[in-house]
Amino acid sequence: MRLLPISRAPDRARLARDILTGRDALPLLRAGVTLDARYRAALQKAGVHALYIDDEWSDGILPQPLVSDETRAEATRAVASAYDEARHTLAAGQTLGKAATDTLTQVVEQILRDIEQCATTALVLSDLSCADAYTFQHSIDVTALGLLIGHRMFSVYGWRDYRGVRQHARRDERLSRLGMGLLLHDIGKLAIPREILSKPGKLSQAEWEIMKTHPRTGVELLRDSSAWCPLVQAIVLRHHERWDGSGYPDGKSGEQIHEMARIAAIADVYDAITSERPYAPARPPHEGVRAIMSGAGTQFDPTIAAVFARLVAPFPPGLELRLADGRRALVVSVPEEQLDRPLVRVIDGPDAPYEVALLREPEIRIAGWDGQAATAAA
Numbered sequence: 001m002r003l004l005p006i007s008r009a010p011d012r013a014r015l016a017r018d019i020l021t022g023r024d025a026l027p028l029l030r031a032g033v034t035l036d037a038r039y040r041a042a043l044q045k046a047g048v049h050a051l052y053i054d055d056e057w058s059d060g061i062l063p064q065p066l067v068s069d070e071t072r073a074e075a076t077r078a079v080a081s082a083y084d085e086a087r088h089t090l091a092a093g094q095t096l097g098k099a100a101t102d103t104l105t106q107v108v109e110q111i112l113r114d115i116e117q118c119a120t121t122a123l124v125l126s127d128l129s130c131a132d133a134y135t136f137q138h139s140i141d142v143t144a145l146g147l148l149i150g151h152r153m154f155s156v157y158g159w160r161d162y163r164g165v166r167q168h169a170r171r172d173e174r175l176s177r178l179g180m181g182l183l184l185h186d187i188g189k190l191a192i193p194r195e196i197l198s199k200p201g202k203l204s205q206a207e208w209e210i211m212k213t214h215p216r217t218g219v220e221l222l223r224d225s226s227a228w229c230p231l232v233q234a235i236v237l238r239h240h241e242r243w244d245g246s247g248y249p250d251g252k253s254g255e256q257i258h259e260m261a262r263i264a265a266i267a268d269v270y271d272a273i274t275s276e277r278p279y280a281p282a283r284p285p286h287e288g289v290r291a292i293m294s295g296a297g298t299q300f301d302p303t304i305a306a307v308f309a310r311l312v313a314p315f316p317p318g319l320e321l322r323l324a325d326g327r328r329a330l331v332v333s334v335p336e337e338q339l340d341r342p343l344v345r346v347i348d349g350p351d352a353p354y355e356v357a358l359l360r361e362p363e364i365r366i367a368g369w370d371g372q373a374a375t376a377a378a
Contacts, residue, residue: 002058002318002330005050006040016052018069019043020076020137049276052318057347061332063318064118067144071114075107075140079183083135086221087190095220096187098227101180108143108179112172115148135186138271143182145312146267150178152307153263160259178260180228181235185264188218188236212248215240231260239264244298262301266292266308269299286314286340286369313339314369320347324365335359340369 001016013035021028028046029039035053043051052063067075082100089096153159158166159174189197192214196207203211218236222228238252238261245253247265257265273288289312296305313334315321320330321344329344332355341359346352358364 001052001054001061001063002320003050003052003063004320006043006048009035009040009051009053010055011036013053013055016054019048019051020072021046047276049281057345057353058318058330061318061330061345063316066118066148067111067114067140071107071110072137072140074110075143075183076136078103078107079136079139082184083187083190086187090190090217090221095224096222096227097224101227104180104183105176107183108147108176111140111144111147111179112151112175115144115151135189138275139183139186141271141275142185142264142267143179145271146182146263147175147179148311149263149267149304149307150175150260152311153259153304156307157303174231177229177231178235178263181232181260182264182267184218184222184232185236185239185268186214186218187221188214188216190221191217212240215249231258234258235261235264237261239268241265242299243301246299257301259301259304262304266300266304269295270308270312285312285316285319286366288312289314310339313342315340315342315366317342322367324367326367329356340366 015033018027019029086096154171158168161167215237219233238257241247241252241257245251270288273283276282296302315331317331327346328348329346332343332345334342343357345355
C-alpha cells in the first residue's frame with residue numbers, strides 16, 4: 001500500500017486502511033472501498049486530505065502503524081470520556097478525580113504492548129482521521145511517540161530520580177506515568193475558546209497570551225494529589241518549556257524541565273507538524289524530523305532529540321518521494337542503521353518499476369533532504 005494525497009488518488013483506487021471519524025473512532029470509510037468522485041468529495045469535506053491505497057506500484061509494501069486500529073479505537077473512546085469529565089469538572093470549578101485514571105491506565109498499557117510488539121523503527125506514526133477527531137488523535141499519537149522515545153531512553157540511559165541519580169528499576173511504572181501525562185498533556189485547552197483553537201491564521205498577541213494559559217489550567221484540573229502523581233502534573237505543566245529557556249509558562253531551561261516533559265515536547269511538536277489540523281495542513285514526516293533535529297540544543301533536549309532520530313524514519317514505508325534526479329519512487333523498507341537511506345521502488349521512467357537501495361548508492365540523493373537526521377543518529 002502507499003500514501004497519497006486525495007487529490008492524486010485515481011478513481012477506482014482501492015482504500016487500504018480505514019478512515020476514522022469522531023470521538024468514537026468509527027470508520028467513515030472502510031478499507032477495501034473503491035474510491036470515486038463522491039467518496040473523494042466527502043473525505044475532503046470531512047478534513048481528510050491523504051489516504052492509503054493498494055495498487056500495482058505498491059504491491060508488497062506494508063507500512064506498520066505504531067498503534068493498532070483496535071488500540072486507537074479504544075484509546076479514542078477513553079480519551080473522549082476523560083475530556084468530557086474534565087469539561088464538567090472545569091465548569092464546576094472542581095478537579096478531575098481518580099475515576100478517570102483506571103481507564104486511561106489501561107489505554108497506556110495497551111499502547112505500550114503495541115510498541116513492544118513492533119519489530120521495526122520504520123513505523124507509521126500518523127493516523128488517518130477526519131479533522132473533527134484531531135484533539136483525541138493528537139493525544140493518542142503524542143502518547144505513542146512519547147512512549148516509544150521513553151521506552152528507548154529508559155532502556156539505554158535509565159531515568160533520573162529526584163536526587164539526579166540514574167535508575168533502571170521500575171521502568172514500567174515510570175513509562176505508565178509518562179503515558180498518562182502524555183494522554184492528558186493538552187487537557188487545559190478545554191478552557192481555551194474554540195475560535196482561538198481553530199483560528200486558521202496567526203493568533204493575535206492577546207489570543208496567544210490566552211493560549212499560553214493551557215498548561216497551568218491543565219495542572220489545576222489535575223491538582224488532586226490522590227489521583228494524579230507529580231510526574232503527570234509535570235508533563236502537563238512543562239511540555240511547552242524549551243531547552244534554552246524560551247518556552248512557557250515559566251521560561252524554565254535545561255534540566256530545570258522534567259525529563260518526561262522534555263520527551264513530551266518532542267512528541268508534541270513532531271505530531272503537530274505531521275498531522276492534519278483544522279487550521280494547518282499536515283506536512284510530510286521528513287519535515288517533522290528536520291524540525292526536531294534543527295531544534296536540538298535550543299528548543300529540545302539534544303540527547304532526547306538524538307534518540308528520536310534513531311527511532312523515527314523521515315521517509316517511512318508507503319511514502320512517495322522524489323529523487324534528486326527527478327524520478328518518483330515509493331519507500332519499500334528502511335534500514336535500521338541509517339533511517340534516511342531507504343530501499344525505494346522507482347515508479348516512473350521506461351524501466352519502472354525497479355528497486356534501488358539508497359544505502360548502497362550514496363550518490364543518489366533524495367530531493368529536499370540533506371541527511372541531517374542520519375548525521376544526528378550516527
